[in-house]
Structures are given as C-alpha cells and as structure tokens.
Amino acid sequence: MNASDHDKSCCEVVADHENLAKELLGGMPPEEDLYDLADFFKVFGDSTRVKILYLLLCSEMCVGHIADTLGMTQSAISHQLRFLKQMKLVSTQREGKTIFYSLADAHIESILSQGYEHIKE
Amino acid sequence: MNASDHDKSCCEVVADHENLAKELLGGMPPEEDLYDLADFFKVFGDSTRVKILYLLLCSEMCVGHIADTLGMTQSAISHQLRFLKQMKLVSTQREGKTIFYSLADAHIESILSQGYEHIKE
DNA sequence: CAAACATATGAGCATCTGCTCATATGTTCA
DNA sequence: TGAACATATGAGCAGATGCTCATATGTTTG
Numbered sequence: 001m002n003a004s005d006h007d008k009s010c011c012e013v014v015a016d017h018e019n020l021a022k023e024l025l026g027g028m029p030p031e032e033d034l035y036d037l038a039d040f041f042k043v044f045g046d047s048t049r050v051k052i053l054y055l056l057l058c059s060e061m062c063v064g065h066i067a068d069t070l071g072m073t074q075s076a077i078s079h080q081l082r083f084l085k086q087m088k089l090v091s092t093q094r095e096g097k098t099i100f101y102s103l104a105d106a107h108i109e110s111i112l113s114q115g116y117e118h119i120k121e
Numbered sequence: 122m123n124a125s126d127h128d129k130s131c132c133e134v135v136a137d138h139e140n141l142a143k144e145l146l147g148g149m150p151p152e153e154d155l156y157d158l159a160d161f162f163k164v165f166g167d168s169t170r171v172k173i174l175y176l177l178l179c180s181e182m183c184v185g186h187i188a189d190t191l192g193m194t195q196s197a198i199s200h201q202l203r204f205l206k207q208m209k210l211v212s213t214q215r216e217g218k219t220i221f222y223s224l225a226d227a228h229i230e231s232i233l234s235q236g237y238e239h240i241k242e
Numbered sequence: 243c244a245a246a247c248a249t250a251t252g253a254g255c256a257t258c259t260g261c262t263c264a265t266a267t268g269t270t271c272a
Numbered sequence: 273t274g275a276a277c278a279t280a281t282g283a284g285c286a287g288a289t290g291c292t293c294a295t296a297t298g299t300t301t302g
C-alpha cells in the first residue's frame with residue numbers, strides 16, 4: 001500500500017480530504033524549516049555532543065580539556081565542536097595557542113532540561 | 122594525540138586537574154541519563170518524525186491519514202510511529218480497524234518551539 | 243468463514259554518522 | 273627560525289538509520 005491508497009473512510013467523515021491535508025500542512029512551518037529543525041535537534045541526538053554541551057554549561061573550555069574530561073581523543077572532540085559551531089550552538093575565542101569554546105545560544109539549557117524532564121518521568 | 126596527552130597548562134592554572142574533571146563530570150547527569158537524553162533528542166532529529174509530531178500537535182490522527190498527508194508510505198510512517206511510541210512521545214487508541222495516534226508528552230510543543238526559535242535567529 | 247481494510251513488522255539496502263589515524267595549520271617562545 | 277604545543281581536517285571504516293518491499297496480524301462486515 002502506498003501513500004495514495006488510504007481509504008479515508010477510516011477517520012471522521014471529512015468533506016474534502018485533500019483540502020484537509022493541505023490545511024494541516026499549511027498550519028505547520030514550511031518544508032525547509034522542518035529540515036533545519038530536524039538538523040538542529042540532531043545536534044542533541046548524540047551523547048558525546050550532549051556531554052560537551054553540559055560541560056560548557058558550567059564554563060567555557062578548551063578542546064584538550066574537554067577531551068580529557070570526557071576521556072576522548074582530541075580529534076573526536078574537535079570534529080564534534082566543528083559541528084556544534086556550524087549549528088551555531090557554540091562560539092570560540094582564541095587566547096594564544098588555545099581556543100576556548102562556550103555556549104552561543106540561550107535556548108540550550110532549557111532545551112536540555114526539558115528533555116531531561118521527559119526521560120525522568 | 123590521545124585523551125591523556127593534553128598539557129593542562131593551556132587553561133587557567135588549576136591545582137588538581139584530575140579532580141576538576143571529576144568535579145565537572147559530577148555536576149552533570151549520570152552517564153546513563155546522558156545516553157537516554159541523546160536518544161530522546163534523536164527522535165526530533167529526523168524531518169519525517171518532526172512532521173508527524175507537528176501534525177499530531179493539531180489533532181490525533183490515524184496512520185493512513187498521516188501517511189497521506191505527508192505523501193509517504195504507510196509502512197514508513199508505521200515504522201516511525203513505532204519508534205515514537207517506544208520513546209513515549211505518542212500514545213495510541215484503537216477504534217475498530219483504525220488506530221489513532223496522539224501526542225503523549227506535554228514537553229513536545231515547547232521543545233519544538235524553542236528549537237524553532239533557534240533556527241529563526 | 244472469507245474478503246476487505248488498517249496497521250505492524252522483518253529483511254534488505256543505500257546513505258549517514260562518529261570515530262580513528264595520519265597529517266596539516268596556527269601560535270608561542272627559546 | 274625551529275621545536276613544542278593546541279587545534280583542525282581529510283580519508284577511511286564499522287555501525288546506525290530510514291526507507292522499500294513483501295508479508296503478517298488484527299478488525300469489521302457480508
């Protein structure tokens with residue numbers, strides 16, 4: 001069975017099923033935003049990145065320090081930080097040889113804590 | 122360079138670097154919770170699932186109707202709904218042959234909207 | 243019970259992801 | 273300038289992911 005085979009009689013009686021679909025789709029953000037949104041949440045969908053974000057919630061940190069604290073390689077952390085930076089969740093500040101990473105978005109803490117509330121139910 | 126090779130002198134002077142790491146790790150949720158948290162956010166990290174959640178935000182819907190509205194196969198949607206159910210984001214209610222899915226968590230709307238705020242900056 | 247309908251599920255496959263390894267880039271200081 | 277340090281990055285690989293296709297399960301109705 002593919003997308004167009006659904007017998008609409010299963011749901012409440014609706015005069016024009018196609019128009020309802022359009023109406024529902026019209027009520028949500030545009031397609032492109034939904035992709036961006038999914039990409040944004042992908043950031044939080046990996047435990048390494050979540051750990052990094054939690055660390056940065058306490059204070060800004062350099063790459064090597066994050067790697068040490070999490071017991072991971074500098075390379076792995078650096079790759080993830082690049083991703084976090086692309087997604088504008090962290091920002092950097094160079095001081096000599098070292099580069100400090102810090103959170104760049106105010107929503108992060110509340111998003112994390114709301115997710116945490118969910119899994120703790 | 123691996124995790125233990127980092128020369129701690131790059132950061133602020135800290136008396137006992139290892140203890141600081143433990144302290145930072147102690148300030149965040151336990152390892153297992155962080156995995157659960159990442160798994161939770163993984164749900165929002167796919168545009169198909171985000172679309173489903175947005176639809177269910179409007180009203181409960183049956184599988185075939187969701188598939189139709191999104192222009193995807195019944196199978197694809199059913200697989201995703203199973204995942205959403207496992208993660209306790211949706212719940213089901215059978216009425217005869219059809220099964221209605223609805224949101225099962227109050228955090229979903231605010232998590233989605235905070236994510237949306239972020240990408241709209 | 244058999245046919246029709248709604249949904250669920252397992253296998254298979256192409257793509258994506260997150261790591262490692264080696265190496266490059268950039269900075270400081272002797 | 274060259275050595276040491278901090279970070280970035282590209283290639284490659286194993287495992288995860290999201291779909292399709294075929295089929296199974298469950299429900300209603302003739």
